[in-house]
Amino acid sequence: MKTPDAWKHVELICPAGTPAGLRTAVDAGAHAVYCGFRDETNARNFPGLNFDRAEMRAGIAYAHDRGVKALVALNTFMRAGEVDLWKRGVDDAVAAGADALILADVGLIAYASRAHPKQRLHLSVQAAAATAEAIAFYHERFNVKRVVLPRVLTVDEIAKLTKTARPCETEVFVFGGLCVMAEGRCSLSSYATGKSPNMTGVCSPPSHVDYREDGDTLTASVGGFTVERFAKDEAAGYPTLCKGRFCSQGKTMHLFEDPVSLNAVELLPKLIECGVTAFKIEGRQRGRAYIAAVVKAFRRALDSLETGGAMDVEELKRLTEGQSATTGAYKKTWR
Amino acid sequence: MRGILPAIVTKIAGILPLMPMELAAKTLIGNALAARPGLVRRLAEYAGATFAIDPVDCPFVFLVKAEGEGAEVKMVRDADGAAYDARIKAPLIVLAGMIDGTYDGDALFFSRDLSIEGDTEAVLALRNALEDAEIDPASALRVPERFAGPFNRSAELAFGFLRSALHAPAASGPKAGGTFDA
Missing domain, CATH: 3.20.20.70 (Aldolase class I)
Incomplete structure (x- = not known):
């Protein structure tokens, strides 16, 4: 100590x-x-x-x-x-x-x-x-x-x-x-929206974020890419590509990072x-x-x-x- | 969603005429905006956007457009046919807690106690402007300054009691003291 x-x-x-x-x-x-x-x-x-x-x-x-x-x-x-x-x-x-x-x-x-x-x-x-x-x-x-x-x-x-x-x-x-x-080196937001935290100060700019409710399911998308579907009462996270849930090799999971x-x-x-x-x-x-x-x-x-x-x-x-x-x-x- | 009003309250609210409630809402929001002119400035390009504030446990929706030092307020029974830029849905007690800083908007969103649709950027601008405005019950009701402190403390107690009775999310605002509960 x-x-x-x-x-x-x-x-x-x-x-x-x-x-x-x-x-x-x-x-x-x-x-x-x-x-x-x-x-x-x-x-x-x-x-x-x-x-x-x-x-x-x-x-x-x-x-x-x-x-x-x-x-x-x-x-x-x-x-x-x-x-x-x-x-x-x-x-x-x-x-x-x-x-x-x-x-x-x-x-x-x-x-x-x-x-x-x-x-x-x-x-x-x-x-x-x-x-x-x-x-x-x-x-x-x-x-x-x-x-x-x-x-x-x-x-x-x-x-x-x-x-x-x-x-x-x-x-x-x-x-x-x-x-x-590694901070300062992410291009995911730029790829999806043309804006990035490094250059314009915004990751997943809200102008490009869309939430849609379909019954009890909440769908989040960024720049037209669907990144997450939350079931009823499932805890939500920020609508960023890095924290999205995607299908890969037959499994649906958070590929990059958990929310x-x-x-x-x-x-x-x-x-x-x-x-x-x-x-x-x-x-x-x-x-x-x-x-x-x-x-x-x-x-x-x-x-x-x-x-x-x-x-x-x-x-x-x-x-x-x-x-x-x-x-x-x-x-x-x-x- | 937590903090839903009892069905009997919803039922009674459903038979009340909208016009007096609309007048009251317009007065309260107008008072708050007059007391906190920085709110509209902070909204910047979103001053002029129409927000549908939808208390999911009440049979009405507020359509609010803040401009200048005043606000245009309309009440409708259902937002589905109404024109708005963004819609914010949560139980009434939760929406009230968003306005006075009792709750953190992101935390409510994570726990699904609040949902949004429409122009996300407008919602964020409103949330941030409200956060900075520090609106309190005394400013909305134009309580004279010398009584504002005791009035706000009484209102906090009343809201705390209501949150607890309605099983709403626990408060964690600046006035919540050493614990997260009011």
Whole structure:
């Protein structure tokens, strides 16, 4: 277990899709919140979500007034010929007082480190830096202070990477939606809809999603492809191709990924032991109810661990996709 | 779906005239939008879309179109013949909990306590705009600010009691305290 001094550096990083979501996360016990502008510069570019410039300034001030850090995600990849949108985002986030920028595009990272050398930079999970060499490159070349590790590593791999990455910090996801691909490299959504999380900030854009009820059966399709049929009372998941149920070799099954959420609450002690600095909750697209419940539960778990108490690992299941949870790649127990 | 009203309530609601209910709904929604003008701004290109809000345990459907600082509200007995861009179906107590932030929309969708059809993007825009608006009973009923706190707390208790009595999904909103139940 970490020394009491080391506990001071453990951070719970919480999602804030809207100003109200940000206030909810701060009030629920987040050490830091992450949010993005209302455009293609962040990977949760959904209608009705995110912050305009004034909201961002007010949100960051709200967090700072309560001793909470605010991280701004500009974690999509710049489009040729339109890089000013991303550069303006960096400038405005710095001006708004962001404690760190979460970036993925190497060109944007170069711009941010040159234009704002004092600004703290984090490497987004979208950059898929899963090797010591990649982390060292971003740290040495651009002074990136923290890397959010892709959700494809085991706990042992995280331990090794965290050790070699020092003094660059590591951050890992502990709860929420999972992505089966090495982040930043998935083309399924682009193939079906022409839009992707990496470029336009949307996976399975809702403009291309259709739900149809046929009696008790719910059919979900993306870009005209039927991805799932849910029987009566069967738990549903997100309408993404990677979590679709398809027929292959005479069997109907989830070919790529089951519709489940990551819940690594029981792995927190191990991850802290590994030296991981920050624990991220996914879900900027989720509501205040989710944010309040998950942030409170994880903050309680961290506080319990710090004081040697027990953790409640069951209470989060209800909020998970498909109503079930997994430890994902951290344990790699799947088929 | 959980949280269905008893059949007797549905039956009584079926004989009530629509016009007074439509007026009441229009007033409540208009008050809420006036108190939270950011909601329509956040709807952006979906301000002007018509949403069919369908309480599956009631013999009526609300057709709501938010525009400017007001809303066009129509009530119909059945949405099937009505024109709308998107339809959201759930028991009345669950829909109320979506509006005030008691429930997370995705969690309700995963558990099949809520279903949607039509323009998915419009539904998402509405859900996100409602999330940010933090609408509470006091703003919908134009309760003076000095009474808003106690009024909202009483309403929360009443809704919590109703959710429990109707076996609706447990609350997990920002005001749910240390547990998931109200």
